[in-house]
Structures are given as structure tokens and as C-alpha cells.
Amino acid sequence: xxxxxxxxxxxxxxxxxxxxxxxxxxxxxxxxxxxxxxxxxxxxxxxxxxxxxxxxxxxxxxxxxxxxxxxxxxxxxxxxxxxxxxxxxxxxxxxxxxxxxxxxxxxxxxxxxxxxxxxxxxxxxxxxxxxxxxxxxxxxxxxxxxxxxxxxxxxxxxxxxxxxxxxxxxxxxxxxxxxxxxxxxxxxxxxxxxxxxxxxxxxxxxxxxxxxxxxxxxxxxxxxxxxxxxxxxxxxxxxxxxxxxxxxxxxxxxxxxxxxxxxxxxxxxxxxxxxxxxxxxxxxxxxxxxxxxxxxxxxxxxxxxxxxxxxxxxxxxxxxxxxxxxxxxxxxxxxxxxxxxxxxxxxxxxxxxxxxxxxxxxxxxxxxxxxxxxxxxxxxxxxxxxxxxxxxxxxxxxxxxxxxxxxxxxxxxxxxxxxxxxxxxxxxxxxxxxxxxxxxxxxxxxxxxxx
Numbered sequence: 001x002x003x004x005x006x007x008x009x010x011x012x013x014x015x016x017x018x019x020x021x022x023x024x025x026x027x028x029x030x031x032x033x034x035x036x037x038x039x040x041x042x043x044x045x046x047x048x049x050x051x052x053x054x055x056x057x058x059x060x061x062x063x064x065x066x067x068x069x070x071x072x073x074x075x076x077x078x079x080x081x082x083x084x085x086x087x088x089x090x091x092x093x094x095x096x097x098x099x100x101x102x103x104x105x106x107x108x109x110x111x112x113x114x115x116x117x118x119x120x121x122x123x124x125x126x127x128x129x130x131x132x133x134x135x136x137x138x139x140x141x142x143x144x145x146x147x148x149x150x151x152x153x154x155x156x157x158x159x160x161x162x163x164x165x166x167x168x169x170x171x172x173x174x175x176x177x178x179x180x181x182x183x184x185x186x187x188x189x190x191x192x193x194x195x196x197x198x199x200x201x202x203x204x205x206x207x208x209x210x211x212x213x214x215x216x217x218x219x220x221x222x223x224x225x226x227x228x229x230x231x232x233x234x235x236x237x238x239x240x241x242x243x244x245x246x247x248x249x250x251x252x253x254x255x256x257x258x259x260x261x262x263x264x265x266x267x268x269x270x271x272x273x274x275x276x277x278x279x280x281x282x283x284x285x286x287x288x289x290x291x292x293x294x295x296x297x298x299x300x301x302x303x304x305x306x307x308x309x310x311x312x313x314x315x316x317x318x319x320x321x322x323x324x325x326x327x328x329x330x331x332x333x334x335x336x337x338x339x340x341x342x343x344x345x346x347x348x349x350x351x352x353x354x355x356x357x358x359x360x361x362x363x364x365x366x367x368x369x370x371x372x373x374x375x376x377x378x379x380x381x382x383x384x385x386x387x388x389x390x391x392x393x394x395x396x397x398x399x400x401x402x403x404x405x406x407x408x409x410x411x412x413x414x415x416x417x418x419x420x421x422x423x424x425x426x427x428x429x430x431x432x433x434x435x436x437x438x439x440x441x442x443x444x445x446x447x448x449x450x451x
Contacts, residue, residue, distance in 0.1 A: 001131070001133055003326075005028050005136070007030050007139055010040075012302035012318055013138035014036065014098070015316040015319040019324075020104075028104075029107070031108060032108070036091060040095070046088055046165050047186070049088075050084055051185060054189050060073045065383040107125050108126075109126040110125065115273075121299070135298060136299075141268060153240075154241070157241045161186070167258070170194075172196065172257050175243050178262035178264070181340070181342050183199060183262035184206060184222075188222065199230070200230045205231060206218070207348065211354045212354070214350070232247060233247040238259065243255075265304065266284055267284055268304075277294075277296050278295075283307050285301075285304075286301040286307075302318035313339070339351040339415065350405065351403055351414055352417070354404060364395040365393060365395060365401060366393045366451055369390040370446055370450055372407035374443060375439075378408075378440045389443045390402075391447045391448060391451075400427065400430060403417035403444065430448050
């Protein structure tokens with residue numbers, strides 16, 4: 001008998017498979033495309049590889065600020081893409097190696113849930129039948145395509161995060177529909193390569209859900225770099241390579257060689273027999289409890305398919321929760337300390353409550369903030385740059401409830417804030433922690449002394 005059937009080899013599925021195999025469970029994982037899912041093949045890893053190339057190029061262009069002089073600085077886009085593919089191949093091979101190491105059976109093909117028999121859950125793949133005691137659904141998400149008139153007729157001009165990664169050269173101009181994390185990362189990348197970028201965002205500010213003050217600061221930085229932003233703007237039509245948006249009751253056109261659709265993602269719940277289980281859905285995703293259990297005993301769901309926190313690191317943790325509970329370690333999913341990062345240049349990172357979310361929930365908080373330039377390491381490595389660190393603490397107990405940063409190295413620092421929030425560490429307890437010097441991370445501790 002198979003202990004655990006897993007549909008989907010993304011961050012939720014492959015991490016769950018690795019953990020389960022390591023603990024001695026008999027695991028079968030089904031993946032119809034490449035191991036690693038969207039994150040490894042079409043999202044997190046390829047975009048960060050390209051963004052790093054763009055960052056190196058920008059640093060070279062402005063090397064004189066650091067005493068480094070160079071002439072005829074240019075980029076090789078084809079080599080950037082080639083390196084991106086090499087990195088992805090290496091990471092995919094690493095995931096496959098972990099499956100073998102932990103004795104996970106990987107089945108390539110379209111899995112289909114055929115219901116439940118007296119023996120267990122039945123999954124069909126490649127004309128073979130697999131029966132398992134438990135079933136974990138990790139089918140992920142796909143790019144949402146809004147019903148904008150003219151999209152289909154525009155053809156190859158329209159790109160999602162998948163197609164834009166396969167461009168053979170940067171476009172002269174790019175219109176980004178949606179100023180969220182994905183939209184801003186691609187806007188950052190192509191802006192660095194001197195593409196004329198326009199971002200159209202329906203909300204009052206980019207990066208919805210993140211700290212509004214930091215989002216506005218990042219927008220200001222990129223506006224100075226040449227990106228045009230249109231906020232409170234609703235796209236109403238596409239005609240060829242022209243996008244028409246409504247703002248303040250007026251219709252405005254903007255033109256681009258390519259148009260990137262970046263308005264979010266939606267859970268994949270169709271096409272693999274989910275309807276044969278009677279699983280309940282919620283807001284377009286599979287409904288689960290704090291142990292990632294669905295309403296059907298023995299059936300779990302993790303990752304983007306739940307439609308709750310569409311982040312790779314959330315997905316991996318959800319997969320771990322499933323396996324821990326199956327192997328005798330009581331565990332539950334908590335979402336109050338999930339970090340969010342935007343890998344622009346400079347980076348944005350945050351975890352816990354923002355000022356906006358705290359006010360919305362009626363949480364009384366204390367706030368301290370400090371420019372990143374208070375960190376000697378930051379000044380040494382970011383000539384002419386600045387940023388901000390914000391810390392929120394609960395008024396009654398002084399526990400850390402939110403930390404948000406704008407400035408490079410934020411993505412590598414934020415985990416410390418995650419620990420503080422997860423462990424409910426107080427302001428006093430964090431002040432007594434010794435931080436290494438000189439590091440940019442010291443900005444966190446310095447901000448704690450501004451309360």
C-alpha cells in the first residue's frame with residue numbers, strides 16, 4: 001500500500017515528498033511537467049537569476065561611485081537567458097536527486113483522481129492505477145487572465161510571466177498591467193536594460209498588501225529611473241499593442257512593443273478529477289483547516305491550490321505540516337509570520353502586521369523607523385542609496401508584530417524578524433540579542449532602540 005500520493009511537484013509537493021520519504025513513508029509523486037513547479041521553472045528562480053544579471057549590469061554602469069572605471073559596458077541578453085536556463089536545470093536536477101535519495105517514486109504524466117475504493121484513493125496516470133492511503137493535492141496556480149476586450153486578438157504582443165521569460169531580446173517598450181510583486185520585478189528587470197516601462201495599477205499604490213509607505217518610496221525610486229506609473233487606473237481595452245485605461249473618468253492610451261499581464265494568479269482546481277472526491281472549495285481554491293486537511297478524510301491540499309498565501313515558502317511549510325501530522329508530530333499552519341519579498345533593486349521585505357493591517361484589525365501598536373543609512377555596511381555598499389526599516393510592537397506586551405524594510409539585503413535579513421514574531425519575542429528581548437558588526441542586519445536592532 002502506498003502511504004501518500006502527491007499530485008504536483010512544486011514547492012509544496014516536492015518538499016512534502018522529501019520529508020515523507022525521509023521519515024520512511026512510501027510516497028508516489030505525480031508531475032506532468034518539470035519538477036519544481038512554476039516557482040523553479042517559470043517564477044522564483046529564473047526571475048531572480050535575471051534580476052541578478054540586471055543588478056550586476058547596473059552596478060557596472062555606476063562603478064565610478066566605488067572607484068571602478070570601465071568603458072563600453074554592455075549586456076548580452078542571450079547569455080542572460082542561457083545562464084537562467086542553466087540555473088534552472090541545475091536546481092531541477094537537485095530536486096530530482098532529493099527524490100531519489102529519499103526513495104520517492106516520481107511518475108511523469110497527467111494524474112487523474114478516479115475517486116476512492118475500499119483500499120484507498122485511486123489515481124490514474126499513464127494507464128496505470130495507483131492506490132494510496134492518503135492524498136495530497138499540490139496542483140498550484142496559473143496566471144489569471146482578466147476579461148479585457150481585445151486581449152485574444154492582440155496575439156503574441158500579450159505575455160504572462162511564462163512567455164516573457166522566453167523573449168530572445170528585450171523589447172523597446174513594455175506595458176505592465178498590474179503593479180504587484182511579479183509586475184514590479186519584471187518592470188525592474190527591463191528598466192535596468194533600458195526598456196521603456198509603463199506600469200498600470202488599479203489600486204491607489206503598487207505592491208498591494210505591503211507596507212504603503214515603503215511601496216510609495218520604491219515607486220518614487222523607479223519613477224526617477226524612468227518608469228511611468230498610472231495608479232487608480234483600470235484597463236478597459238487592448239487594441240494591438242495599445243492599452244487603454246480609465247482614470248478619473250477619462251480614457252488614456254499607452255503603447256508598448258509588448259504587454260505583460262500581471263494581475264495575479266488563480267488556483268488550478270480543474271482537469272485532474274477533483275470533482276470525484278467531493279472536496280469543498282473556498283474563494284476559488286481548496287478549503288483546508290490549520291492542518292491542511294480538506295473536508296474529505298485522508299485528503300490534504302497545500303500550496304497555491306488553497307488560494308490563500310500564494311508563495312513558495314508558504315507552500316513548502318504547508319507540505320511539511322501535512323507530513324508532520326501523518327508521521328506523529330502534531331503541527332499546524334500559522335500565517336502571521338510569513339515573509340514577503342520584492343526582489344527589485346532596491347529590495348523590499350516585510351513580515352507580520354503593517355500599519356495599515358494593524359489599524360484595520362484594531363490592533364494598538366507602537367512604531368519606530370530608521371533610515372537604512374544608519375547601518376555602516378549599508379552605506380559602504382550602497383553609495384548614494386537609502387531606504388527604511390520599520391518595526392511595529394504591541395502596545396501592551398511590547399512583542400514584535402511587524403517588520404518592514406526597503407533596501408538591499410532586506411531579503412536576507414527578514415528571517416530574523418520572522419523568528420521574533422513567531423516566537424513572540426519582546427522589544428526588550430530583541431534588544432539583548434547580539435547582531436554581527438558590520439552588517440546591514442544591525443538596522444533591525446538599531447530601530448528597536450528608537451522606541
